[in-house]
Amino acid sequence: MSIMLWGRLNSANVQKAVWALEELELPYDHVPLGGAWGGTDSPDYLAMNPNGLVPTLRDGELTVWESHAIVRYLSAEYGSGLLFPMEARDRAVVDQWTDWTATTFQPAWIALFWNLVRTAPEQQDAAAIARALAATSRCLSIMERRLDEAPYLGGAEFTYADIVAGVALYQWSTMDIERPALPAVSAWHERLNGRQAFRKAVNVPYDDLRARSAF
Ligand SMILES: N[C@@H](CCC(=O)N[C@@H](CS)C(=O)NCC(=O)O)C(=O)O
The missing domain is CATH 1.20.1050.10 (Glutathione S-transferase Yfyf (Class Pi); Chain A, domain 2)
Incomplete structure (x- = not known):
């Protein structure tokens, strides 16, 4: 299952996740959501992200929200020694x-x-x-x-x-x-x-x- 990212691309917090994914050259599917797209208050979205904001990222069994947690996770999981210092x-x-x-x-x-x-x-x-x-x-x-x-x-x-x-x-x-x-x-x-x-x-x-x- 590929990585999924939810969030509108004109959101600075979503841009952090996009930048990390692109930097690490990871394949991902993107779902525009929030802002003019709406959808942050749908039951399905709130089940993933009870905070009702974007971004949200799913990678296999893991669902994670909060842009800094997402960027830190991607960096640690896929960018050790690259975006994520080992020391x-x-x-x-x-x-x-x-x-x-x-x-x-x-x-x-x-x-x-x-x-x-x-x-x-x-x-x-x-x-x-x-x-x-x-x-x-x-x-x-x-x-x-x-x-x-x-x-x-x-x-x-x-x-x-x-x-x-x-x-x-x-x-x-x-x-x-x-x-x-x-x-x-x-x-x-x-x-x-x-x-x-x-x-x-x-x-x-x-x-x-x-x-x-x-x-
Ligand atoms: N602390 C959260 C803040 C998330 C946040 O404020 N997201 C804004 C966009 S930047 C949002 O979802 N606004 C409502 C919307 O776009 O519908 C994070 O860093 O992920």
Whole structure:
């Protein structure tokens, strides 16, 4: 039975799973779900993912949801020594950036995206946008210092930490905002853009999400 992935491809959390699958060259079937497709509240879907959000991944008998758990699973199962460092000490640094992305970086940049892109212009709150931009810029300045000393967040090698954080780069670089100069982050973005899996998973236009705050 091949790997199945449920979720709309314009979701950053789904893009993490797609990027990991493509990076590992794994065959998979994809079911668009959530957003304009709906289906997250169907009994069948909730039986797999009681959280009712995307993505969900099934691999044989295993069903797993939460994008970071999915990326970590794929990396450990199919990318040991590749996306998934074998040494616990190396993995600790990768997990540090992965968990920081979940708790700090992603909430900041998603707030910016919601306030600026998903909220209709007449309902936008300039102060909320400014706060979200400041929080996102602060996170990126932390990444700037890290990427000034190492080519990837985990260190010398590309890992799943780059996947979970790197999905932000398309939105960040295309949103209508004033961006601070971040040369190390820009160089990292260029390095990631050199990967086919990144381009396929992440460089996905989001015009159909503009002024769509219902999901
Ligand atoms: N912490 C979850 C968050 C999942 C989440 O918020 N997914 C959003 C899309 S990015 C969702 O399902 N929204 C409802 C929808 O698209 O219908 C994860 O990382 O997987």
